[in-house]
């Protein structure tokens with residue numbers, strides 16, 4: 167269907183917006199193509215864009231035509247209602263701090279056991295996943311915040327636990343039940359155990375791998391399958407995910423080059439989560455990408471590397487400003503997101519930690535940006551840009567250690 171470019175001042179309820187004058191992923195409208203349902207939608211579009219493209223059968227002077235109305239076959243279907251939180255973010259931060267540290271220690275021990283060929287503590291692995299599932303069900307933002315704080319010396323262990331947590335949060339959004347979440351979490355925790363059988367200097371090499379080294383690296387999928395198959399009480403799905411999490415929808419992955427629905431759903435999920443966490447981590451050979459940059463890459467690789475529908479749902483799950491994001495406001499001030507807002511994704515709750523000149527604030531302030539809509543907060547507090555951990559001298563670890571999240575959440 168042809169499109170018509172209009173000024174956002176001419177937007178009306180019922181119009182179907184098919185294009186923006188800026189990147190979709192820089193706006194609260196992550197899904198390409200949406201209908202304008204009310205005045206609030208118009209105001210949000212106007213906040214971000216000057217011009218948009220609407221389906222051309224819509225006549226701006228007459229109002230919505232039938233064909234411009236809702237229900238286009240190409241439009242993404244509405245996601246199911248968001249699950250309700252069972253705890254406040256503050257309660258959840260209090261609960262999970264020590265269990266998260268324990269989970270990190272257990273994950274490191276598990277990987278060491280795999281490296282040494284020792285007996286694996288299955289019960290500890292399942293208990294760790296279980297605690298993560300319970301926490302994500304109560305309120306996902308507390309554990310998602312913790313995934314942003316990494317130990318640079320133990321990348322693989324941090325990555326495995328992060329993939330476990332992110333997969334559980336994603337599975338919860340997909341409507342999986344608690345037993346399925348436990349299963350998926352275990353897939354995430356153990357997906358990369360095969361790396362324990364790849365020489366450490368290859369896994370951590372601060373430069374491009376030679377073809378021979380790359381083949382050794384790719385073999386971690388086969389090592390993972392073999393290690394898990396010879397471990398007691400490991401479900402087949404977990405073995406399959408370790409083997410298949412680098413396969414691609416277009417058949418260009420490894421090790422088997424399988425494609426489409428020959429790849430299991432859990433392997434497709436872990437493939438997305440794995441890529442996102444790897445891109446947002448600082449590695450010896452690359453700088454971390456912001457969450458937005460990583461989501462853009464995933465969006466552009468949908469239908470090729472990643473399952474298209476799952477990629478869109480994953481982008482929705484992470485959202486624009488996940489907990490732990492460092493955000494610069496239009497005022498120039500800088501804050502840290504402590505709680506996302508599933509209904510108004512561009513208006514999370516933040517702690518302000520830098521003034522407009524990027525100097526530390528003597529007293530940090532909490533701002534719930536949803537009050538911008540009612541006019542109780544000024545519009546200069548809208549978020550302009552996301553930055554990586556460490557930007558402006560802000561370290562999430564330091565704020566965690568100072569108990570700032572607990573104090574203000």
Ligand SMILES: [Fe+2]
Pocket residue numbers: 357358386411412440
């Ligand atoms: Fe992997």
